[in-house]
Amino acid sequence: DAEITQxxxxxxxxxxxxxxxxxxxxxNHNNMFWYRQDLGHGLRLIHYSYGVxxxxxxxxxxxxxxxxxxxxxxxxTLESAASSQTSVYFCASSGPSRWxxxxxxxxxxxxxx
Amino acid sequence: xQSVAQPEDQVNVAEGNPLTVKCTYSVSGNPYLFWxxxxxxxxxxxxxxxxxxxxxxxxxxxxxxxxxxxxxxFHLKKPSALVSDSAxxxxxxxxxxxxGRRALTFGSGxxxxxxx
Numbered sequence: 611d612a613e614i615t616q617x618x619x620x621x622x623x624x625x626x627x628x629x630x631x632x633x634x635x636x637x638n639h640n641n642m643f644w645y646r647q648d649l650g651h652g653l654r655l656i657h658y659s660y661g662v663x664x665x666x667x668x669x670x671x672x673x674x675x676x677x678x679x680x681x682x683x684x685x686x687t688l689e690s691a692a693s694s695q696t697s698v699y700f701c702a703s704s705g706p707s708r709w710x711x712x713x714x715x716x717x718x719x720x721x722x723x
Numbered sequence: 724x725q726s727v728a729q730p731e732d733q734v735n736v737a738e739g740n741p742l743t744v745k746c747t748y749s750v751s752g753n754p755y756l757f758w759x760x761x762x763x764x765x766x767x768x769x770x771x772x773x774x775x776x777x778x779x780x781x782x783x784x785x786x787x788x789x790x791x792x793x794x795x796x797f798h799l800k801k802p803s804a805l806v807s808d809s810a811x812x813x814x815x816x817x818x819x820x821x822x823g824r825r826a827l828t829f830g831s832g833x834x835x836x837x838x839x
Contacts, residue, residue: 641825652729652813652831653767660825668826700766708817708825709755709774714766 612637616701616715623722629688631718633701641704642684643712644668644676646697653700659684691722725750725818729830736804737838744799744833746814756797757815757827758788767813773797784808804837811835 614635623629635642640661645653655668657676665676673695675687688695698719702712726749736742748754755774759767771782778790788799797814811834815827 643826645829650831653829655826655828658826702767704825709772711757711769711772712827713769714759716766717764 614701614703614713614715616699616718618718619716620719621721623691623720625691625693625722627691629691629720631686631688631699631701631720633684633686633715634682635701635703635713635715636682637703637705637713638681639703639705639713640681641706641710641712642678643702643704644674644684644686645700645702646670647700647717648697656686656699657684688720691720693722696720696722725754725816725828727814727816727828727830729812729814729833731833732831733834733836735836735838738806739803742801742804742808742835742837744812744814744835746797746799746830747795748797748814748816749795750816750818752818754797755817756788756790757817758782758786758797758799759813759815760784761811761813761832763810770799770812804835806837806839809835809837 617632643658644656654670659678700717701715704710704712728747757772758770761767773780773790781787811832814830
């Protein structure tokens with residue numbers, strides 16, 4: 611069965627370190643998204659990609675970057691981790707049409723100390 | 724711009740009673756509306772969506788949602804709640820006219836607690 615996976619599931623890092631969160635999907639979806647989930651805010655969009663070599667900023671993109679070198683993967687990099695980036699991060703993918711639902715990975719819980 | 728409001732942080736209901744989780748939205752064009760459920764330490768699972776057509780949409784696990792264009796609402800409902808329905812529920816919207824945006828905008832979530 612097709613799926614979307616994230617690694618690591620839990621990560622503790624120190625302020626100022628670079629961190630990369632992996633996202634891999636086997637749906638062959640062109641659209642991929644990164645969200646962060648914080649209490650009281652729901653899910654907020656960090657970055658998204660509509661295909662290989664395409665990346666776009668979401669509402670809360672400061673301090674984050676992504677790259678898309680193939681269809682399956684969209685890694686999220688925190689250039690210099692800050693305590694404000696402690697959160698749960700979700701990757702999602704969807705089919706090509708705007709009415710297609712998104713499929714979510716299990717999430718990565720990141721703690722920045 | 725598109726936005727979603729879930730006015731209740733938590734909804735409490737007794738097992739066997741009907742439940743409603745509220746959602747209102749704002750978009751420029753026609754909305755594409757979605758409900759997701761999140762169980763503890765899990766990702767979001769798709770429940771149902773409204774694209775066009777019948778205002779009553781049926782989804783997974785016996786859930787349904789009613790689209791009301793005049794009230795800009797998309798409330799989630801279930802005729803008889805189960806304890807296992809206890810979870811965090813998210814409403815999401817995508818503007819059908821905004822061809823440049825395929826990402827969803829999510830509400831802040833509503834925690835549903837079903838008491839035995």
